[in-house]
Amino acid sequence: MRRYNPADIEPKWQRQWDDAKIYQATEDADRPKTYVTAMFPYPSGSGLHVGHVRNYSITDTIARFHRQRGQNVLTTIGWDAFGLPAENYAIKTGVPPQQSTARNIASFKTQLQRLGMSYDWSREITTTDPKYYRWTQWIFLQLFKHGLAYQKESLQWWCPVCKTVLANEQVINGRCWRHEDTPAEKKWLKQWFFRITKYADQLLDGIGDLEWPAKIKAMQRNWIGKSKGAEIDFTVADSSETIQVFTTRPDTLYGATFMVLAPEHPQVPRLTAAANKAEVASYIKAAQSKSDVERMETEREKTGTPLGSYAINPATGQKIPVWTADYVLMDYGTGAIMGVPAHDERDNQFATKFGLPIARVYDPVKGDSPYGGEGKVKNSGEYNGMATHQMRERIVADLSARGVAREKTNYRMRDWLISRQRYWGAPIPIIHCPKDGAVPVPEADLPVTLPEISDYLPDGSGTSALGRAKGWVSVTCPSCGGPAKRETDTMDGYACSSWYYLRYTDPHNNRLAWDPAKANYWMPIDYYCGGDHAVSHLLYSRFWMRFFADQGWIERTRQEPVHRLVFNGYIYAHDGQKMSKSKGNVVDPLELVEQGYGADALRLYELFIAPYELDVAWDPGGIAGTYRFLNRVWMLAQEYLSVKNKNGPAAKSGADPVSRARSKAVKKVTDDLERLSFNTAVAALMEYVNELYRLKASGMDGQAWPEAVKDLARLVAPFAPHIAEELWQQLGYEGSVHVAGWPAWDENLLAANTLVLAVQLNGRVRAEITLPATAGEADAKTAALNNAKIKRLLGGKQPARIIYVPGRLVSLVVKD
């Protein structure tokens, strides 16, 4: 009898699947499609990680399940290969990123192939391939043409270590996402942006329809940060200036007793009285010397200084002092606020510290804090007695009529800053001409290929290493033919990843980025599996898809790229810490495979370890359990084969315990896979196998056995594809188990032939009764009352109520 040895069967089937091309996907209008893909990886030098394996096992199990059920499945992989690690490695070692990236991809690919993922490898793409980034550049040109890519001089986040600007999405608590110990700085630079804010409302409205985890949806809503309110003009006393503020609470205008401008606000110098000049100048200097990390500290005590000028509250007509303070941010709204200390906690802290008047203008609803809530208006002239929300609309209308206010919606989200002063990215296809300005590279000249250079270090002044590639930079202007220079910034890697899932649908097209017919067939992605990029990548992709829909390159109904987002949890080391080389706690998945557990046991374990969405710590002993299970599956089949070969296949049967166990397992595994409950699906497989062994031990492995073993192979296939395929072949079935259909269950067999009911007495389980399956409510009640133990406990009393729950229990209620 053959022993279960994964090393004997796994590489063999991997080769055969590859040769037979059974996972190649083709558009087929007659078959329903399922598009399943994982967020494509960055091919790092440290190789595949158990976290990757979890993510790809989930993806592949979903893909295989749908393929077996007859869906036309597209699942594939690509490489998100531009980015800093490869460039930093080049700076350190001199190895060109082109080379190290190719090497890393080759190694990732070998490792993934060893895990037996059912990718259509003919669709593999790499973002650093000029054949790919040609189209990323083409999309840039289309955005430019439609006014959605533009250049702007602005104050931007800058990482002093990376020597590049960062997108807002790449700054975490004022620090670079790659260098958590280095505070990011701010620099004034001319940068390229994508106008994502144009789609702010659409992106926000679309969130409601997504089948995504609530948490991710909330994060996107938060990020967009829409707030409705009003802009109100305050005139400055004895001056022609007005100060504009943004507020979400115009109903508290009567309570505005001061104003605050951000230290960077352009009106500050003009509004500073001569007597206050020195104070104000030194305050601004102090504020600017603080890092942004410090300025964002919420627990800090409020600071500020008066400008010495006064504004007129347009509601009360009173003169109120104008201050500058760094708790007001230049980035948001107008960079100036009206201070309402009675109803805003921050303004209250400020007024309390500096002795400014505090005027209450509404009584909060009972039990509510006075800050930020609703209530009944007072001390507000003609508006007294109104509800705050009512006054909010009224006063904006009234002030608008006077021309001193207007409705205004603000967003927290900024335009997407995409230029990077780094070498290893897709060049921005723009030529700067002294005469014609920024001129797009003609589409026919794409791609703008990255030149090979020898020194990758950015010069730190805001120009990438590309600036030194003189022969590449100097070109003629496509518009006037005069001397001009190429843009030396490259695009943020997120640009490359915002459309790759479309390229998967048509990866070799050299005429178009994708054929809309193909994209419309496959899109949207039905299951998108990943554990990162909750805002960034997923928001950028939603933005680009809307633009593509506007251009007619994808159907409007498919503009949401991701139908169902499968956001998996993180795997920590055994000690609960993040795995890292320096801590020496990294688990190498391929090592486990080579140790003899095999890819099947590893994949199965990563699905079994916990629900997919939960973070888990790696249990080093766990994989032995799934290996043991596969071994039991193997032995069960081998024992069956040794008997079968002697006696020949036996006939089928009907309502026997083996068929019951099979039906039960098929239903449970199917249900669990439909709701992505992989851990319980694996548990159901284990129960099925345990039950088959029990039935065999009691001599029940007769008529229905062949079907039971056959379906075992088909049920195991999405989780442990190699052993399933091997057993399928050994059992003598034709073709691949992975396209052999999904087993069906017989609903009639699910009910057991005896009924076991619990009997509760005042809510406590006191006895168990066994009845024929045909027993009805009356039989159950009689049996419960006649049960010896229940009789004893009742002691002659009659239950006041009897509740019968079919198939579950009889509940007796006795009153004392």
Place this chain on the structure above:
RNA sequence: GGGCGAGUGGCGGAACCGGUAUACGCGGCGGACUUAAAAUCCGCUGGCCAUAACAGGCCUUGUGGGUUCGAGUCCCACCUCGCCCACCA
């Protein structure tokens, strides 16, 4: 401060609609096989009380209350932990 989520055996977790809490696995204990070990197989494994044994009783899903014949599940309050956002006016 705001938002989201989670607290169940020694551990990962199950219980999908309110219906016999602790499925499945890891670990542990005992046994079979073996010169021995590994592997494999079989049995036991929430706590306390009780018993020669069988039986039996009580407690238990973070804490306290509530609704219900019945609550891990629903409601209220609280505690703890995790993640995300955060002087956003």
